[in-house]
Amino acid sequence: MSAHNTNISAHTAFIVIAGLLSLQGCSKPAAAAPAAEAVTGVEHVSAGSTLEAGRYLVKIGGCNDCHTPGFAMANGASPDEPEWLTGDAVGFSGPWGVSYPANLRLSFQNMNETQFIEMARAGQGRPPMPWPSLKAMSDKDLKAIYAYIKSLGPRGEMAPAALSPGVAPDRPHIPFTPQMPAATKS
Ligand code: HEC
Structure with missing residues (x-):
């Protein structure tokens, strides 16, 4: 259970970071992040x-x-x-x-x-x-x-x-x- 929650928050953290990077306009790979967030962000x-x-x-x-x-x-x-x-x-x-x-x-x-x-x-x-x-x-x-x-x-x-x-x-x-x-x- 707790491992599952940790995975989700680790992933969310990745998405947040990826999102910030894309806001700064310096990361192409971040483009796919929003779709992933829509699924995994909702626990x-x-x-x-x-x-x-x-x-x-x-x-x-x-x-x-x-x-x-x-x-x-x-x-x-x-x-x-x-x-x-x-x-x-x-x-x-x-x-x-x-x-x-x-x-x-x-x-x-x-x-x-x-x-x-x-x-x-x-x-x-x-x-x-x-x-x-x-x-x-x-x-x-x-x-x-x-x-x-x-x-x-x-x-x-x-x-x-x-x-x-x-x-x-x-x-x-x-x-x-x-x-x-x-x-x-x-
Ligand atoms: C597009 C059609 C479709 C939809 C939509 C669908 N199912 Fe199914 N479901 C099936 C079919 C076909 C099987 C039989 C699969 C098999 O033979 O392996 C099945 C099997 C199952 C089984 C296995 C039951 C058993 O006794 O083995 C469960 C549990 C199940 N569905 C739950 C759900 C739930 C919950 C939802 C909604 C979130 C859902 N299904 C939506 C078609 C669907």
């Missing part, structure tokens, strides 16, 4: 409670876009919160095979907070799950997400198991590979 969100922080992170983290059926298509207008994060049987196909957005309402009943943080830090799952985003989150934010999703309680069915590359999907799936445009008429 965790603050909200009225851990559950509120978790709810906020789930909303801004786009978790519902994939893990809640219909949410992205309805531009977030539905379904309501009781149906959130129940997983989707429509998969994403790509070089990794086919991955299905897990039913997080069930996943989070079956793992404890430490296991979730280890999973996020390892970031080893299949695309298009934004593992890099989870990996970049502070422990505090991951704990808030864990608490919030677990508090929603179990609901729905397990998502289908992922398919290995080359295995033909037996249900609807969204190809997540670039498609060539149709030939244009001359």
